[in-house]
Amino acid sequence: MENARVLEERKEFILHKSDGGCGGNGMKCDANSVSGAVSQRACVYCGARVVLNPITDAFHIVHGPIGCASYTWDIRGSLSSGEDLYRNSFSTDLRESDIIFGGEKKLAAAIEEIAEKYHPKLIFVYATCIVGVIGDDVNAVCKGMSEKYNMRVIPVKSPGFSGNKSVGYKMACNAIMELISKHNQPKQEGVNILGDFNLAGELWIIEDYLAKLGIQVVSTFTGDSSYESLLKSPGARLNIVQCAGSSTYLANRMEEEMGIPYIKVSFFGIEDTTNSLIRIAEALNNTEAKEKALAFTKKETEKLQEFLAKYRKNLEGKKAAIYVGGGFKAISLIRQFQLMGMETVVVGTQTGKKDDYEIIESLVGSNTVILDDTNPAELEKFMKAKNADILVGGVKERPLAYKLGIAFCDHNHERKHPLCGFDGVVNFIKEINRSINNPVWKYMKVEG
Secondary structure (H helix, E strand, C coil): CCCCCCCHHHHHHEEEHHHCCCCCCCCCCCCCCCCCCCCCCCCHHHHHHHHHCCCCCCEEEEECCHHHHHCCHHHCCECCCCCCHHHCCEECCCCHHHHHHCCHHHHHHHHHHHHHHHCCCEEEEEECHHHHHHCCCHHHHHHHHHHHHCCEEEEEECCHHHCCHHHHHHHHHHHHHHHHCCCCCCCCCEEEEEEECCECCHHHHHHHHHHHCCCEEEEEEECCCCHHHHHCHHHCCEEEECCHHHHHHHHHHHHHHHCCCEEECCCCCHHHHHHHHHHHHHHCCCHHHHHHHHHHHHHHHHHHHHHHHHHHHHHCCCEEEEEECCHHHHHHHHHHHHHCCCEEEEEEECCCCHHHHHHHHHHCCCCCEEEECCCHHHHHHHHHHCCCCEEEECCCCHHHHHHCCCEEEECCCCCCCCCCHHHHHHHHHHHHHHHHCCHHHHHCCCCC
16 A cells, blocks of 8 residues: 555555456445544435435525534525425424424424425425434424325434445435335336436436437426425336445335336446436437437547647546445546546545446556545545545545645536536546646645
8 A cells, every 4th residue: 555554444445556456345335434543424414414315405404403404405406397385494403402302392393393384385394313322203293294284304314424425326216215115107208317416507408418319307305396206207218326335225215116127327438428328228229319329429429529628638647536325436537537638547436336346446557546435634644655646535625735736626616617418528638737737736746
């Protein structure tokens, strides 16, 4: 591991490809964070909130101390074409007396206040850490309020200490299944989009591409979705899974319980966008849509060639580090860097699975460091050891990159410009170029 020292318990989560690769039992992942490692990964509640929050007309009650409610709509750049109720967040604000005597009455009062003031169709109630400790019967309160006001009040079991961010994804998916499972719908020649949260309007780009192929989008999970649109989802012929980490569990349940098959896709980068559109048409056995996909992707790819050639001159030979949430995004980023002649020297994810790391292994060079659920100390060590020129990550990684004098690209939830599809390729490469070739680096002296 060169000069980078790591905790003994973390060594199985960190590998050089040259050490033997990630296949088989080589790479440990999909486990709880190592205590004391100060992982960048979020908690169960955060994972659940990430998935459910973009439902545009849903209300979210955080049953717990007020601090948990700070993780709300503004942690994502999810856009809406309709309602904006999801921008409001509510908390029971549990205090010491509530912890001693129980918070069920306070939760019931909060639901009643929202029901009588807003008359919602859907409320999610998040049980946070302290609720998991004191044992409030959140299920009973939600059931009683659902019957009293004739609306859907769905509990989300998300105490932060009960697992990791991936567990939160699963809890959110269970809540969605509770919402849609009893609604039989006539089959339509269309698809559901799972695991896209309409960050900076990216979902609208994907929907536009599919419309060009003549493919209808029945429902979306959960970007720009609504109570009514989600109920239509059982009628789709196919589920396409964009964020595998957050939505594969939901896709599996929908396949088992509703008979809807699924495929995993990615719309980041030219190669993955092209392959995804063609594979969707093939999965629907739609010959006409496949022909349109081939023609459309060829045209868009050709339009980008002059642009790519111009920027490749500035970026070829540069070294990139990647640390993102899911494996699908890391894989797409590696391919985009390869397109520009750049080498990925460090790559990691918060919630990657075995098959994600096996694909990553097949794409990167022999001296690449592969990380699972890393922490700032490890990330710093390996970026310095590998002389990375730029880090692609999220808001928590930005200060680390700048302190090291390394360029940074935000590929996280808060961004305000789309990075998916062919338009996203232009935005992404321009941002990489602006950051990595910014004159400011000439004036920075960072000690090793």
